[in-house]
Amino acid sequence: MIVELKNITKYYQNAASDKKRIILDDISLAIEKGDSIAIVGPSGSGKSTLLNVISSLDTANSGSIIFDGEDLSQKNEKELANFRNQNLGFVFQLHHLLPQLNLIENVLLPFIPVKDKKKRQEAEKRALELLDFVGLLDLILQRPGQMSGGECQRAALVRALIHQPNLILADEPTGSLDKKAANKLGDLLVRINEKQGVSVVVVTHSMDLAKKMKKIYQLEDGRLKQIAIGNE
Numbered sequence: 001m002i003v004e005l006k007n008i009t010k011y012y013q014n015a016a017s018d019k020k021r022i023i024l025d026d027i028s029l030a031i032e033k034g035d036s037i038a039i040v041g042p043s044g045s046g047k048s049t050l051l052n053v054i055s056s057l058d059t060a061n062s063g064s065i066i067f068d069g070e071d072l073s074q075k076n077e078k079e080l081a082n083f084r085n086q087n088l089g090f091v092f093q094l095h096h097l098l099p100q101l102n103l104i105e106n107v108l109l110p111f112i113p114v115k116d117k118k119k120r121q122e123a124e125k126r127a128l129e130l131l132d133f134v135g136l137l138d139l140i141l142q143r144p145g146q147m148s149g150g151e152c153q154r155a156a157l158v159r160a161l162i163h164q165p166n167l168i169l170a171d172e173p174t175g176s177l178d179k180k181a182a183n184k185l186g187d188l189l190v191r192i193n194e195k196q197g198v199s200v201v202v203v204t205h206s207m208d209l210a211k212k213m214k215k216i217y218q219l220e221d222g223r224l225k226q227i228a229i230g231n232e
């Protein structure tokens with residue numbers, strides 16, 4: 001088991017009245033090691049909120065999140081930041097690569113402050129292996145402006161993997177890609193899950209992407225229900 005969400009409830013207070021708007025209503029979910037999970041649902045149903053709660057970027061109003069046996073609610077902000085750095089990789093709809101840096105510099109950016117030369121060399125080796133894995137080895141000296149949207153998004157995936165996370169959290173990772181590039185990114189997420197054993201949770205409007213995952217959950221009216229077993 002990697003992550004267990006137990007009875008998570010999240011609501012927002014309506015600014016115009018004293019009513020609560022419940023976004024996540026008593027949600028429980030187990031993400032096992034090696035799982036790949038898609039979360040689908042209507043716009044505004046709370047998919048990103050759920051992903052942010054899983055990652056501890058947002059806090060629930062009640063319930064708990066247990067990550068490898070540790071209760072995240074017991075950690076302070078600094079401990080949570082360390083926990084995210086060690087365990088999680090994030091991929092968003094927009095790649096957020098820095099335009100003035102080339103591809104390899106973007107991927108290795110988190111290692112610039114690292115003083116240990118050996119650690120930096122290991123990261124460089126891993127970066128090259130991962131860039132090869134996603135088919136970008138020829139582009140390492142190019143800047144994001146000289147790369148296609150699909151290539152930038154694959155680079156963002158490498159950046160998310162550089163710390164060797166246990167879990168990748170992807171929020172609409174194919175949302176800004178055309179069908180072909182989206183398909184390629186989806187296949188890469190599957191290969192990373194299967195070959196490298198990284199668990200994947202992906203929020204998406206795309207059933208094509210969702211169907212590549214082992215399990216598909218629908219979030220609607222605050223409730224999460226498994227609607228399909230995907231490629232398992």
Ligand SMILES: Nc1ncnc2c1ncn2[C@@H]1O[C@H](COP(=O)(O)OP(=O)(O)OP(=O)(O)O)[C@@H](O)[C@H]1O
Nearest residue numbers: 012013023041042043044045046047048049050205
């Ligand atoms: N800080 C906030 N204060 C009040 N309401 C919020 C806040 N953040 C999000 N919401 C509301 O919570 C609901 C869920 O938002 P969320 O972004 O999680 O939905 P989503 O399913 O990811 O939507 P989409 O598919 O459109 O990206 C939305 O109705 C949104 O307006």
